[in-house]
Amino acid sequence: QPHRRKWDRWLMMGIIGLCMGLVAHILYVIINSIASLKYGTTRWIIGHSNMGVAWLFNCTFSVLLIAAASALCVGAAPEAVGSGIPEVMAYLNGCMLPKVFNIFTLAVKFLSCGLAVASGLPVGPEGPLIHIGAALGSAISQGHSTTMKFSTSMFKRFRNPKDKRDFVTAGVSVGVATAFNAPIGGLLFAFEEVASFWQQSLGWQVFFACMCATLALNISKSALKAFTGSGQFGWFDQEVAFEVQAGMSFSSHVLAVVPAMIIGVLAGLLAIAFTLLNLKVSRMRDILTSHLKWGRMWEPCILAVLYTTVCMLLPLFFPCTPTECQEIEGVLFCETGLQGGSGISSNRTGLTNNAAPSLPLYTCRVVDTVVSTGNSTTWYPRGDSIMPDLPGNGTHTVYYNQMATLLFSTGEDGIKQLFARGTHKRFSYTTLFVMGICYFLGAALCSGSAISSGLFVPMLMIGAILGRIVGLATVDIAQGLGQTWSVETFGPWTWIDPGAFALVGAGAFMSGVTRLTLALAVIMIEISSDVHMLLPVLVAIMTAKWVADSLSHSLYHGLLEVKCVPFLLSEPISKYSLDLVPVSYVMRSPVVTLKEHMKVREVTNALRGVSHNGFPVVRDSPSGQVFVGLLTRSHIMSVLQRIVVAGSTDVEVAWVELNRKMMDPVMAQRSVHEQQMVVLSRELQSSLMGSSILMEGGGLGGGRGRESLGGEDEIEDRVVDLTPYMNTSAFVVSDSFSLERAYLLFRTMGLRHLTVVDEHNHVKGIVTRKDLLGYRLDEALTRAMGAHAAAGTNGRENRRQRGAV
Template sequence: EWDRWLLMGLIGTAVGMLSFLIHQIIDSLMELKWDLVENYLQVSKRNWTWSMGANVVIYLSTGQDGSIHMTWLCVLGSGLAMVVLSSGSVLFFCPGGSPSGLPEIIGYLNGTSIQHLFNIKTFLGTFVSCVLAVASGLFCGPEGPMIHLGALLGCGLSQLQLDTLGIHLPIFTRFQNSADKRSFITAGAGAGIASVFRAPIGGLLFMLEEVSSFWDIRLAWQTFFCCLMATFTMDLLSSSLFGFVYRGHFGFFEAEKRIIFWNLLDVNILAFVPTILLGMLGGLLGALFVSLNIKINKLRMQFFNSIPKLSLRKTSKLILLKFCISPHLFLCVAAAALLVENGKQGITYLFKRGTHEEFGFTSLCTALAFYFILSCWTAGSAVASGLVIPMLYTGALYGRIIGLILVSIFGVQTNEYGAWIDPGLFAAIGAASFFSGVSRLTISLTVIMVSMLS
């Protein structure tokens, strides 16, 4: 069995490297986009300074206000370009990569045969679409596509066959059967979710609870080992590289970059009252989200099916998706920091403790309304995208609102007895509640949240 364990380790390492590559490209594209915006603002300011001369003090504000519209067009144009390329890669290159691939993986691992689910075109199309969709500013994350990509790596490395290119390598031939193929696909998919959240146990439990129905003890341990290797590889590479720039300290894991809640809180029985309220609210909003998303997708399919030509149908899907970039219209409102920020980074902001005055009710409610509606619109659209980041973000928004309500009632508590009254703490609870309300996950979700916060 040594070769099976070796292959599991190789799959986990490959998935970790792929996850690192995806996150680095996304961060680089987003940094490039905002650097262009910043440079444009600086150039605009210098032009006004040079042209106005002595009257610069009078006209400086006019120059800055005038540049806001062009800056908005720059952000909107770059986002639309990425969305067009992202949607086009799955519409015209690999339809099997849209929207996330997770339902198809679940169907395959439970006995359904799906064509073109595991080939090189699907891998490349999903990779490109996922990177561009997340970097464009759509309300989505890379989690679903990473599960699909992990499953693709598990299938490809175990079978070592590329029918598209006519490649068949005579290595690990004893694993080239349907039973072992499904086992390695299961491990690769679990490694995909584990590498995103740095949660190897969470990846294993996610596969047990949500994805696959056929398990044994041996496969569980091997899947956990694969998830562990993916998480370790992701952390090891992230320790020294950011945006493909070497920052030193290879293999040095900085705790402050990962741990959000440093100290444990003394539990007060009163904390269970708003927690139960958040749980009920998460279930209700989760049911509303699923119901609304189903209706939107049904209307979307009816509209697309009414178009006779396939080329026009694909083009209309691409055009319809552009409306999801509309949050960039709100760069001037108080909620802009929440709407245009990277979803993962925004969640970190919302989870921070001791930031009672960081965001007000107006900005949180505005961001919640737009994020809920537009993430519901994005889910099921023609891009390779995931729902985990939108679910966590939406729950964190209304959880923080509940926390601010408690702070407004009881005030800012500095003693140990009232330390639980913190908007950041309830943002984390709200994120878990909405995630559970939409996905119906319990155990694996708890492990993933603990891995994220500590």
């Protein structure tokens, strides 16, 4: 009666969450420090010197950061390039890409992402955080590293594919949870997009991990605040990233669905364009830079120069916009009904909106300042300093630069500006359009170049700009319709607020690119702390998804295709009705089979003969060779190694033994098959610490192990008993089994091989993941259908003839 130990799994989940919370916070601190250093210095130079010097400084600074970020990626770990989300998805789908969860990759990803985001390029840290989370989940749970030659025995029992997969899933979730401070959104992200296999109990554990991550992130945030004296330890103030200002949350209206649908359609189309551009650039990059190594560093550096120049120069073409600000106790409170302000600027918005200090003045200045101290009112002329240091409260007319507010700041600040409510006309159509085009092109070009970079911030930004444009148009229409649609006061029409539509647009564009729905909706709630706009957000997300689905793949699936990963979608894509097709149409036949007792020579010959990794084991019987189990290449290699090294294949763990070992709670967690393999590999590890070539050969293709095995004839003639190693719980299906169900079996059970047998249990063929991928499937089916149709016609002909007779 085994004790099913669970607590250490929960503990591990908690540890992963806590670690990730800390790591994410450190990353954010690095990014914010460098970025504020960069922007602060540049602003100071603009104020005290001329644009040329500022440009030179900004450019040099950015290029140095990007060069460092790129050098790390190119030199140390090329796997760290890009967001890493497709790689993680591929792993969780069942296809392992090499070195993705390497400890080097993790470190490089962390540093490269920090430097790249801080440089001001249109990239975000969220994607890399997801990859870092996954790598952390793998590293902590496995407790050993091949790269670092480090190993601890503490969590040995998690060293099996299933547990590793679970912890990587948790890592992805905590990555998202810390990126957006959205624990539930993180869990749902992993569920909806990334994980291919999902179990209820895993969901609960991931939930716990996300909770711990959010806790750790917020504690460390508050600790930093307490350390710098701007807060109290333990108080989770301002934890919500893009929180709706207090008092600015308003009820939705059924009419809000109309602009939401328009935003959805536009966002869907824009997302398609973004995806296609992105994939095109990726393919071009593959072609142009595949032969280069250090040369790949040029691309991000050139992009950095270009983008920084655009960021510096473009705002100069935009005029300064005046706004009335009230200074109360050192904080500027500005009116928001800008440019015309017909009925928009009410005291309500003026009171709560204290975003003014972050409105960059750029080359604009404070024109005049009215200071009222007690009874005396003093007028100050336009000064040299950006913000005159004044006693008491005063009224200022501040001129700010619309373009610089968005373009000359970090992505997060820009998004905050766009999401700010009650700021109806802060940004004009021209600003938003130009900014949108800049960011769109910049993001599409930067993602995937030789730095570690994510796309969530760019997606939020582009979506928010789109939403704000539609929102601005809605405001204009409402104002055109007259007084009844009074936008300014609290009431049924408050929802006509470009800031609220920016949120809707951000959700819609992300949905169009990633095809997430549920996770996005929750993330949108969690980052805005407002459920009142939920309905328009849902409508826009759904519309964008429909539009985008009808035209192309999601970006991640597109990238996986570019990388040629055999990724199985949740449903098969084929022009045929797979329900009606028997599995025999796509299986590979004939198959190389093994017998239960074979000579080593025969085994190695079999391995050399074919490229796939699953071998059905058959037994001789009166009716022919019947199927009894499945062996994978890596397991056979382990067995063969054992023969070479130890001279025998006697494994301790046989069926009867296992029944006795059921008392061991750790062992009992695993399946028979896995346990045998674990014992085997453990023994090998202890006896084989020197001959690492063999170990590696075991994990890889058949060709490599050849030279080490073909040494002695004596060994080659020995007979191996494969019975204890084969998987007797392997699935078999009959050749008339429906292809759709087989696909489902692959996907839900995470299979790699499926043996096809006839009605006498003779092996007919084998189906692998690759046989089920879209294009292969259709090719095979077209071929088989043709043959079948011909046969069918013949058959019918025959029957007709017989009928005639």
